[in-house]
Amino acid sequence: MREYAAQEGILQLLPIIANLELALKNANGNHDDFKKGIELIHAQCLQILEDNYVKPMNTTNAQFNPHYHEALMKVESDLPENMIIEEFQRGFTLHDRVIQHAKVKVSAGRKKESVENKNNAETKKQEANNNTK
Numbered sequence: 001m002r003e004y005a006a007q008e009g010i011l012q013l014l015p016i017i018a019n020l021e022l023a024l025k026n027a028n029g030n031h032d033d034f035k036k037g038i039e040l041i042h043a044q045c046l047q048i049l050e051d052n053y054v055k056p057m058n059t060t061n062a063q064f065n066p067h068y069h070e071a072l073m074k075v076e077s078d079l080p081e082n083m084i085i086e087e088f089q090r091g092f093t094l095h096d097r098v099i100q101h102a103k104v105k106v107s108a109g110r111k112k113e114s115v116e117n118k119n120n121a122e123t124k125k126q127e128a129n130n131n132t133k
Contacts, residue, residue: 015044019041020041023038057092059091060084068101069103070102072104076107076108076111079109080109085106085107087102088103
């Protein structure tokens with residue numbers, strides 16, 4: 001019995017394999033049609049995941065959370081510290097459990113030097129204004 005436990009999941013993958021084979025067979029033709037075919041296969045994959053309670057994570061305008069995200073890079077930016085700048089690979093949950101962390105680029109905030117330079121420039125400007133009065 002155990003040897004057939006994966007049968008249901010495998011049966012869901014077989015139409016995807018068939019569609020990929022069809023897309024590859026017809027790949028010499030129109031690139032737009034090929035792209036549409038791949039997009040349909042992608043949608044089919046996402047639907048199978050959804051039918052099995054697997055949901056993609058949304059990282060748009062999200063704060064970094066190590067329970068859901070894996071930071072591959074941390075770079076200076078105008079965004080607040082620990083905001084997600086870019087998603088390299090989508091993360092997924094099964095029910096409420098993370099089964100694949102989203103791989104992301106995270107903001108380190110503004111460069112400390114730039115903030116200090118800006119503050120110094122503002123202070124000098126105020127001093128110059130005070131000296132001209």
